[in-house]
Amino acid sequence: TGKELIARAVHVNSPRRDRVFFAVDCGTLSGSLLESELFGFQKGAFTGADRDKEGIFSLAAGGTVFLDEISNSGPEVQGKLLRFLEQREFLPLGAGAVRKVDVRLIFATNQNLEDMVAAGTFRQDFYYRIQVYPILLPPLRERREDILPIAYHFLKLYNQTLKKKIASFDDDAARRLTAHDWPGNVRQLRNVVERAVILCETNTITRKELHLSGEPDEIDHSWSGAPNQP
Template identity: 65%
Template sequence: MKPQARILVVDDEPHICHNCEKILTRAGHMVTCADNGRDALDRFTQAPYDVVVTDLKMTRMGGMEVLRRVKEMAPDTIVIVITGYATVSSAIEVMKLGAFDYLPKPFTPDELRSMIDQAIEAHRQHLANRTLKGRENRPPTRTTHQLVGGSSRIQRVVEMIAKVAATDSTVLVCGASGTGKELVARAVHANSRRNGKVFFAVDCGTLSGNLLESELFGHAKGAFTDAHADKAGIFEQADGGTVFLDEISNIDMAVQAKLLRFLESREFIPKGRTQPRTVNVRLIFATNQNLEQLVDQGRFRHDFYYRIFVYPIYLPLLKERSEDILPIAYHFIAQFARQMGRSVRGLSDDAVPYLTSHDWPGNVRELRNVIERAVIVCESDTITLKELTFGDRTDDLVRLIGKVPETN
């Protein structure tokens, strides 16, 4: 089997190197191992690698230095950091340095394979998009973060992403649940000059006012009952990068006022402090609500609304771009078949009209879940209508249990 990628594994524990090499070689990759950072960099200078998987803590040159040096020599190389000493601060640091992701030990073979697959796909799309950026024709149908589709409506979204990504303007992404608002935010970040910096996604619907304020702006020790130590907020951690605030209709008025101040001055004051701090962070907002209506009802600040309503991107419902349903379905079939090691490749004649005629109230997220489930239960290389509708009957549960591997 032709190797899919050249991978360099760096770890001073021989059994980790051996296991990673065995797992990834079986997946079709060409794997080289190094037991320390210096040896790894020597190998890296002698031959190109698509992906570097490095341990964080090693006796001869740690993973942080390996990451930094690799990114200096070859910025397009994907670096994945693995460690048995996972902490929030170390995760943030490696992401700031440009790591693709952070995989805590112990990890399963499936987790490693899945992350490598995601890294290779992201790398491929990054290189393709960079090549296409200089062309004067319309943007590609798939952005760096897999916004799939060729319809005129989704092409318009891609065009808007391409235009605003080159700026630092505030973006407001509007659309129903499951339409891909976070994918748009990640695409804006990935195609901007901030793409080597951290991207934070925050679900404002799950955090109360005080908790959201503390998460975003940080706090000083003793600022409130459970503040046992100083805490750097997301804005401070994301300096130079992008922060995506989802479901902003749930943000209370007091936090809206603080966000408005930040948008105007790029300054914020951590809870319990008196001196403002300045950071360079791009904000992207998203909502599934009619904010103008909330303003009229007195539930959303009008000044904050007008400040974030600079560059709105509206995402269509999936049923409004029905010509994209099959391309998206095939995209997910390929993705899940690869992740699960299945040979599923296509759709039967009775499956296609079901997909294209369904209303998809949950939009792309619902379609993704349906395809994932169908790949799990598919018994051949083709998904049928029966497998797409799996789960509609109680006896399907018994069949599903039979497909779950036993564990000791």
């Protein structure tokens, strides 16, 4: 749905814009691994901890940490995050003293946290602490006016990454982008634009470079790749 784009927009339009932005997907990290990534650890804190490691909170001092899919974090991590929000301090694994740091936290999820609280799978105290300024982000198909601005954002990004100078989408391509349902939301749109930039050999992306799911690809079959027979 573009949760990270919104989080980055908050960051770059704030006094923290010149400091670091970290995005963390809580859904890909187990409880203990998420804790060590966020808070860091001291040498000897656990088997295999043969050196000190700075956590993301320390590295992001003065900046922003975006915690996506916070619903996947366990109660122990939620408790430590709650303490950080209340005291602005944390304890690295194995450390003997707390550390204080100024970091903005932005949380996101695709789950209904109220239902999870009612079911006992998400801490109630943590839920009410992070429910300060909620932003409901509908899927792309429900906010079609955002599709082209986001597509142009990715066009600019991949122009820079791939050393291209593509100026725009033609009218037909723009219409198809706007009309598409985007079941994969912003991630799918990003992939479509990236592939279009790779395939485009002019300064304008057309329908044939988009390859939208549910639409037939327009592939040039003039060269089959087969060698000529003698």
